[in-house]
């Protein structure tokens with residue numbers, strides 16, 4: 001017998017290399033609070049069902065509460081020799097209360113234990129993420145209301161397409177984040193079942209009450225299949241997927257911030273609080289936070305990829321490969337939280353150069369579609385023909401290097417004689433955005449309405 005908790009049938013100690021590859025306490029110590037919570041629920045159930053005595057349960061509970069305090073206050077000594085968080089807690093319990101500690105693991109395995117702990121951890125993390133994303137939505141919606149009438153170029157292919165308002169652009173991200181929150185909420189609802197009591201893989205012969213532990217831990221119900229309970233990590237995959245998608249949204253916005261803060265665009269400026277300088281070029285104001293949001297999205301996507309690859313070849317039930325679920329997830333969660341906070345900070349502090357944006361909105365014949373629409377409305381041209389006529393007019397304007405609104409009426413009439421003075425009423429960028437009143441369109445009055453709707457909705461929670 002060796003000194004390991006599981007050492008009954010072992011004659012010699014483990015190799016140092018095995019210890020090095022096997023140990024997880026360096027990272028799974030984060031699960032300390034969840035591990036204690038799970039054990040407290042388990043021991044209460046063991047006592048209520050008469051599986052262990054009330055005295056032993058009381059001693060175990062007392063010991064676990066002390067351990068919880070030690071962990072919270074940073075006084076707990078984690079030992080690498082004890083492999084993981086579960087054995088660290090159990091072994092400390094034995095130090096504190098003696099042999100009764102050995103009864104805690106009745107009708108339980110580390111397999112259902114780690115699945116329970118990690119679900120609890122991820123569930124808490126999702127709740128934090130939801131609050132953070134709501135705050136980012138609030139920052140965006142507030143800014144959107146301020147910028148509801150600020151005209152900027154709308155792009156497709158990063159070429160000037162049609163004027164839009166900056167508020168409309170910001171609200172696009174509010175919508176994306178709403179769907180992100182929905183994905184996290186879906187993941188949370190599906191993960192919210194208790195694997196505790198699945199034991200190693202087959203369930204247990206002890207008369208446990210899984211409903212009771214599930215309820216005590218805030219789970220909606222116990223999982224229905226013991227093999228599934230200990231062998232799947234789809235709750236991790238789903239959370240990482242939601243995170244990867246959301247990070248991708250943040251990354252696109254971060255890219256836009258990087259672009260818009262260049263002196264070539266100069267649509268917006270970040271505050272000093274969110275800008276760094278260069279050690280050699282004194283003029284530089286670098287958008288490092290935005291670049292890092294964009295960059296960190298890579299590792300978040302990587303965590304999802306890594307976990308998919310870890311899981312794809314595993315036969316049921318538990319395999320130690322699954323211990324690889326934690327580091328990438330913790331890292332992704334930490335970095336995602338930083339990204340969301342950085343985006344909210346940058347947006348709240350950002351200043352907007354409205355005249356510059358407005359001027360850029362008019363460049364590149366951005367109101368050409370308005371001209372085509374006018375030809376359809378005023379002259380009843382089929383849209384395809386209007387498109388063609390407009391294209392010729394744009395061609396002439398481009399040859400002369402003037403905007404559409406600067407082209408003399410007679411010149412336009414050379415292309416289409418029925419065009420009247422009234423055409424100029426649609427060629428300005430303000431007129432253009434104001435006319436986009438279709439539901440979901442960029443008209444300032446729409447944007448104001450949508451921003452107010454979001455602000456009201458976000459205040460409710």
Ligand code: ARG
Nearest residue numbers: 024084110111114320322323
């Ligand atoms: N540290 C392990 C993990 O994170 C706990 C479960 C170990 N179970 C086992 N049978 N070795 O996956």
